[in-house]
Amino acid sequence: DAKTTQPPSMDCAEGRAANLPCNHSTISGNEYVYWYRQIHSQGPQYIIHGLKNNETNEMASLIITEDRKSSTLILPHATLRDTAVYYCIGVVSGNTPLVFGKGTRLSVIA
Amino acid sequence: DAGITQSPRHKVTETGTPVTLRCHQTENHRYMYWYRQDPGHGLRLIHYSYGVKDTDKGEVSDGYSVSRSKTEDFLLTLESATSSQTSVYFCAISEPGRWYSYEQYFGPGTRLTVT
Numbered sequence: 001d002a003k004t005t006q007p008p009s010m011d012c013a014e015g016r017a018a019n020l021p022c023n024h025s026t027i028s029g030n031e032y033v034y035w036y037r038q039i040h041s042q043g044p045q046y047i048i049h050g051l052k053n054n055e056t057n058e059m060a061s062l063i064i065t066e067d068r069k070s071s072t073l074i075l076p077h078a079t080l081r082d083t084a085v086y087y088c089i090g091v092v093s094g095n096t097p098l099v100f101g102k103g104t105r106l107s108v109i110a
Numbered sequence: 111d112a113g114i115t116q117s118p119r120h121k122v123t124e125t126g127t128p129v130t131l132r133c134h135q136t137e138n139h140r141y142m143y144w145y146r147q148d149p150g151h152g153l154r155l156i157h158y159s160y161g162v163k164d165t166d167k168g169e170v171s172d173g174y175s176v177s178r179s180k181t182e183d184f185l186l187t188l189e190s191a192t193s194s195q196t197s198v199y200f201c202a203i204s205e206p207g208r209w210y211s212y213e214q215y216f217g218p219g220t221r222l223t224v225t
Contacts, residue, residue, distance in 0.1 A: 036214075041219075043202070043217055087152075
């Protein structure tokens with residue numbers, strides 16, 4: 001699985017878009033990018049995943065660069081409840097479990 | 111929310127005592143996982159199960175054993191608890207689909223303190 005690199009922390013103003021970057025320069029062609037988040041004292045929560053195309057769901061959008069070496073998770077209108085640690089994870093389809101790194105701590109500020 | 115419960119939610123135990131944590135799901139998902147989370151280390155996989163009586167080791171399996179006799183229950187046992195096993199333990203479930211989805215749903219966690 002590709003090693004992912006994320007900034008340790010970011011701030012975002014409430015109501016603005018939060019753009020969380022992730023570098024995965026060693027990603028292979030069949031490797032998915034998954035995003036999870038963990039709100040304080042809770043279990044992690046699945047957000048979104050993608051392979052090549054951009055993806056959107058009710059929680060967020062995932063933008064993957066054409067060369068697939070990086071991606072950005074976008075929370076379009078961040079709220080205080082989006083304050084959490086966000087994890088970007090590279091996964092090769094198959095039977096290998098998820099491996100969580102240290103993620104990005106996003107603080108949404110009123 | 112996925113139907114995942116963990117018990118107990120909090121436990122304090124003494125070094126050398128056996129401890130069993132239980133994860134129970136009502137989703138009939140095939141895959142179940144145990145993670146531990148410690149400051150500075152993020153989430154680390156201990157063991158996982160891909161079916162009844164089918165289990166495998168994760169990244170930090172030493173000192174832990176697991177059992178799965180029913181689809182809905184996945185037990186994590188610390189045979190002889192040590193202070194280094196003080197942690198928050200999370201259970202997760204997933205049901206790989208056609209494209210091996212890694213959408214995992216996590217339980218609320220068990221906070222274990224070994225004194």
